[in-house]
Amino acid sequence: xxxxxxxxxxxxxxxxxxxxxxxxxxxxxxxxxxxxxxxxxxxxxxxxxxxxxxxxxxxxxxxxxxxxxxxxxxxxxxxxxxxxxxxxxxxxxxxxxxxxxxxxxxxxxxxxx
Numbered sequence: 654x655x656x657x658x659x660x661x662x663x664x665x666x667x668x669x670x671x672x673x674x675x676x677x678x679x680x681x682x683x684x685x686x687x688x689x690x691x692x693x694x695x696x697x698x699x700x701x702x703x704x705x706x707x708x709x710x711x712x713x714x715x716x717x718x719x720x721x722x723x724x725x726x727x728x729x730x731x732x733x734x735x736x737x738x739x740x741x742x743x744x745x746x747x748x749x750x751x752x753x754x755x756x757x758x759x760x761x762x763x764x765x766x
Contacts, residue, residue, distance in 0.1 A: 704760045712738040712755045719762055726750070739765075 706712050709731050720726045725745040732739045736758070742751040752766040 706738065706755055706757050706760050709733060709738060712740065715755055715760060715762065716740055716742075716753065 716728050727743050728740050730741040737754040737756050739754050741749050744750050751764050753762050
């Protein structure tokens with residue numbers, strides 16, 4: 654009975670670990686997610702841009718590239734702050750679906766909504 658219980662726990666542990674790993678990999682290669690998809694490699698999103706952003710135009714370009722796989726999304730209400738740019742992300746019905754900031758020094762995008 655103890656062997657069966659231990660075997661079951663052991664098997665379930667590997668199933669849970671495998672499922673977690675598969676879900677994490679989906680974030681890297683399976684698509685883009687607005688709340689962060691930073692992964693190493695050439696297919697990464699713009700979450701880890703790693704270059705300075707000096708103008709609103711550059712910030713808009715980075716946001717557009719990041720949300721390029723999401724249809725019907727538009728960028729509005731861009732504000733320049735001391736350390737970052739802030740922008741509203743809206744859907745087709747003009748509802749705010751996210752508010753993101755782009756760090757001026759690193760180009761990293763973060764959701765603050």
